[in-house]
Amino acid sequence: MKSPVRIAVVGAGPGGLMCARILQRHGIEVTVYDADASVTARDPGGTLDLHADSGQIAMQDAGLLAEFMALARLEDQAKSRLDHHGNVLHAFAPGAEDAAAPEIDRGQLRALLAAHVAPGTVRWGHRLTEAVPLGGGRHRLEFGGGRSAEADLLIGADGAWSRVRPLLSDAVPAYSGVSFIDVRFDDVEHRHPEIAALVGDGHMFANDGQGRAIIAQRNSDGRIRAYLGLRTGLDWPERAGLDLADAAAVGRYLLGEYGHWAAELQALLTGTDGGYVNRPLHALPAPLTWEHTPGVTLLGDAAHLMSPFGGFGANFALLDGAELGRAIAEEPTADAAIRRYEEVMLPRSGRHATGANDALARFFATGDFALAQVPDPEAEHQRYREAAEDYRRDRAAAPGSAAVG
Known part of the structure; x- marks a missing residue:
């Protein structure tokens, strides 16, 4: 951007940290606020897979793909499907060189990203209670304990029960x-x-x-x-x-x-x-959209909370953060950056959220569950690889685009 702005990211999950990392790689200052006392203050949950066409692209943009691969577990891409009698219906074992969707613990991923933003970037122990519009795209952030801050660009990366989302939509998770x-x-x-x-x-x-x-x-x-x-x-x-x-x-x-x-x-x-x-x-309702609003946008679960089926949530949070960070760095104004980002993010997340929510409903439906309804992991991995090539090719062809890396 041509003029400096105060950028605030609410939420130090993978998406918010990724956005901060990308911004700092472009020399742009950012502050991240998070309710947790530290990066290790709570149980972050289990493992997740980073897809070649989304999460891994973001990690490459962040200059952290090698660090991710050093922690990732390729062998844990294996999958088996059983009936309730214990009969194995289908089993998949990845090839030795298959890196389409390796696994990493959520806590490891968050710690990796937190370690690669500038010291002091994350203000831990800041629970947002309200974001108040001040006009002209500016917002005042009210935190517990009477603390406050102002931002010219507010990025809500604060998860399912986002306090930033009401600025854009009255949608709530169901x-x-x-x-x-x-x-x-x-x-x-x-x-x-x-x-x-x-x-x-x-x-x-x-x-x-x-x-x-x-x-x-x-x-x-x-x-x-x-x-x-x-x-x-x-x-x-x-x-x-x-x-x-x-x-x-x-x-x-x-x-x-x-x-x-x-x-x-x-x-x-x-x-x-x-x-x-x-x-x-x-x-959240899917597809979820909102009218463009100057000075504020959402990423990750705050924008597109969906079923865990398909593993898209964390992957798109990372890709959201990387794409938004690049847009802010490359566009002349924050408003132009938000428009560019939302034009891509909203239809992509809406399409995948609809599919993920439908998959959850089918998996937990009563009655016979046909194996044909279950995605084939080998075919999924091939799609991730092909989609990654398409993403890189399309990005390289875009006017004024920067190379992935």
Whole structure:
């Protein structure tokens, strides 16, 4: 941009940190505000895969692709699909050179990005309570504890329950009808060898056609996390009379819910090393759009919270951050940068969010679940590679574009 502006990013998740990293690589100052006390203040969740056509492109733009690959687990791209009797319906093992969608723990990715923004960029412990328009595209940010700041360009990267989104849209996340119960098993090769053998490398998916599923995934450091999926009401713990801190009671409840499942799969229901964490799945309306508003935009879950099926959420958060950062660096004004960014981001996220939300509904539908409905991992990987080539080619052909790297 031709004139300096005060840029504020709310949210130090992967998308917000990526945006800050790209801006700083172009010599542009930015401040990131986050409610967490530090980058390691809370459990960041499990693992995610970075796709060649989105997350990896962003990491390359950030100059961090080699650092990502040093942490990534190519072998954990493996996937197996089972029925609830334990029969393997389909299995995929990646080739030795397959890097289309390698896995990395969410906490590792966030820490990697946080370590590569300038010291002092992130103001930890700043929980946004309200963003107040001041006119001319400027906003005042009100934080807990009576603190405040002003910004000429406000970027909402503050997740599902964004405090910035109301400036652009009255849309709010809706409950999908599916809740995941997050469980964790540590040092699995020694302490839980039967679970280690069942899951193998990568991910294991199983469902029963009755609104019950188990999705288990390898994480780093010998850990497996599993998500016990239930099509149920949002208030299911209260209706079941459960205190989620009472592990024994929750385990008995789950054994009842999954009573018709094979014993080897039921092993994932009890004996956890981290208790039980209820994670109801919410999504924004899709496709979600808004009228262009000077001085403010959104990225990641704040813009397009969607089902986790397909793994698009984190990948597009990273790509959003990289594309917005480049647009700010390359366009003459913040307003032009927002327009350029939203013209690409909104249709892309709307299309993929619609597909991801539909996939969740199908996977947890009652009745027969046809294997043909499940994406083939090998075909997916080929699409990621081809789409990455298309992205780079189209970008290189765009007037005034900078090379990826």
